[in-house]
Amino acid sequence: MKILITGGAGYIGSTIASALADAGHTPILLDSLITGREEFAKLHTFYHADIADQDAVRQIFEDHPDIYATIHCAALIVVPESVEKPYEYYTENVVKSMRFFKQLADLGHHRVVFSSSAAIYDVVPGFMVREDSPLMPLSPYSRTKYMMEMVLKDFCKAYGLNAIALRYFNPIGADPKMRTGLHIQYPSHLIGKLVSVALGHEEVFNLTGVDWPTRDGSGLRDYIHVWDLAQAHLKAVENFEKAITQGAEEEGLPYIVINLGSGNGVTVKEFVAAFEKVYGQKVPVAIKPPRPGDVAGAYANADRAEKLLGWKAELPIEEGIRDALKWGKVRDTIIHY
Numbered sequence: 001m002k003i004l005i006t007g008g009a010g011y012i013g014s015t016i017a018s019a020l021a022d023a024g025h026t027p028i029l030l031d032s033l034i035t036g037r038e039e040f041a042k043l044h045t046f047y048h049a050d051i052a053d054q055d056a057v058r059q060i061f062e063d064h065p066d067i068y069a070t071i072h073c074a075a076l077i078v079v080p081e082s083v084e085k086p087y088e089y090y091t092e093n094v095v096k097s098m099r100f101f102k103q104l105a106d107l108g109h110h111r112v113v114f115s116s117s118a119a120i121y122d123v124v125p126g127f128m129v130r131e132d133s134p135l136m137p138l139s140p141y142s143r144t145k146y147m148m149e150m151v152l153k154d155f156c157k158a159y160g161l162n163a164i165a166l167r168y169f170n171p172i173g174a175d176p177k178m179r180t181g182l183h184i185q186y187p188s189h190l191i192g193k194l195v196s197v198a199l200g201h202e203e204v205f206n207l208t209g210v211d212w213p214t215r216d217g218s219g220l221r222d223y224i225h226v227w228d229l230a231q232a233h234l235k236a237v238e239n240f241e242k243a244i245t246q247g248a249e250e251e252g253l254p255y256i257v258i259n260l261g262s263g264n265g266v267t268v269k270e271f272v273a274a275f276e277k278v279y280g281q282k283v284p285v286a287i288k289p290p291r292p293g294d295v296a297g298a299y300a301n302a303d304r305a306e307k308l309l310g311w312k313a314e315l316p317i318e319e320g321i322r323d324a325l326k327w328g329k330v331r332d333t334i335i336h337y
Contacts, residue, residue: 002026002067003237004060006051006100007074008044009036012115012171012226014180016071017044019230025237028064030057031074037183039335051100061107069111069237070104072097075144078188079119082141083292093144098151105159112163113236114152117145118222118261120167123213123296127220127265130301131167131257139293153255162244162254164236169222169261169300171229173320174327178334181226181327185337190221190268191321194275195328197283205283207268209290214297218268219290222261222299225315225323232260235309243308261300262313271317278321 003020007013008029013036017027021044029041032050041048049056051074061067075093076082082089104112120143121129122136137146152163172191174181182192196202210217236243236258247256266274276282306312 001069001237002028002064004028004030004064004067004070006030006070006072007036009033009038009041009046010073011180011182011184012229013071013073014040014043015175015226015230016073016233018175018177018179019227019234020237023234025234028060028067030060035076035184037335040180040183043179050096052096054099054103057100057103058107061109067109069113069240070109071113071115071233071237072100073115075115077141079139079141079293080188080291082139082144086140089140089144093141094147094151097148101152101155101161102159105155105161110161111240112152112161113233114148114163114165116149116165116167116257117142118167118169118259118298118300119295120146120149121298123298127214127296127298128301129259129298131259131304138295141293149257153251153253156253156255162240164240164243164247165255165257166232166236167257167259168229169224169259171226172223172317173225173227173315173323176227176323178327178330181331182324183331183335190271191324194272194283195324198279198281198325199328203284204286205272206286206288207272208288209294210287212296214267216267216269219294220265220267220297220299221271222264223266223271223317223320224260224262224313225320228262228313228315229260232305232309232311235311239309246308256308258305258308259300259302260305261302263300263302265297265299266317274317275321278318279325
């Protein structure tokens with residue numbers, strides 16, 4: 001099958017592309033390269049354009065009328081930055097995505113897999129969330145994901161789209177074959193910061209927030225290897241009709257939400273300890289206040305993903321840490337900043 005991936009030159013999109021290609025499918029990448037990398041894009045068929053460029057999108061489908069589905073990863077994703085730049089986040093993640101989805105419907109390409117986020121969940125007792133758990137997006141970034149889920153649901157009803165919204169938890173690691181990985185030169189999130197300290201690019205890891213209502217006061221997350229995440233997208237396109245049929249039964253329209261997580265809640269302090277064990281050395285840690293937009297956290301109940309997609313996470317966090325460290329050592333030989 002041919003699959004269009006927006007944001008296909010980014011961390012997650014490029015890993016999905018490799019997973020699809022390894023399984024015998026043909027990924028078609030669309031990326032503006034604002035944050036994505038040309039080094040990743042050139043591995044596959046690539047269109048350098050913005051999702052808002054309707055002529056470019058039309059050309060893709062004229063060139064490839066047999067595209068089976070679209071995986072929409074293109075988005076701005078840094079929570080603290082979204083607090084500082086809400087206009088940019090609502091424009092890129094909502095306005096442009098909305099127009100893109102409408103164009104897909106107008107062109108008659110109705111199958112959509114959407115990259116959503118577990119950041120939209122409210123904090124619940126015990127921290128485990130199902131797809132029907134309460135939602136409370138607290139940052140502009142998470143609100144854009146929540147809003148686009150609502151838009152997609154309405155578009156499925158009004159314009160005939162069929163959509164699976166995959167709520168990501170916290171991806172770590174890299175493509176195990178080291179074709180792609182975390183590409184941001186100065187990462188802002190946990191694993192990127194730890195690798196930066198381990199490789200000597202930064203002196204200390206800032207642990208942000210130690211007064212959350214968790215077992216050790218640090219934030220709790222569900223860390224999922226990015227290769228497992230990519231495999232879930234492979235399963236989503238291969239089992240698309242089965243999932244959509246279930247959505248029609250539950251929602252009364254061809255739309256369904258699915259959690260993508262490991263099912264294990266790990267605190268930041270526990271993750272740092274696991275990192276140190278794999279790395280073989282202690283990491284200097286400084287305690288800092290929470291970042292704008294941070295939340296206590298959640299971990300996934302991923303039963304629906306196993307039931308509908310035949311998928312469950314298989315790689316432990318230690319494997320994600322090993323691959324992240326390995327990628328950190330080879331990254332600058334692949335990416336030219």
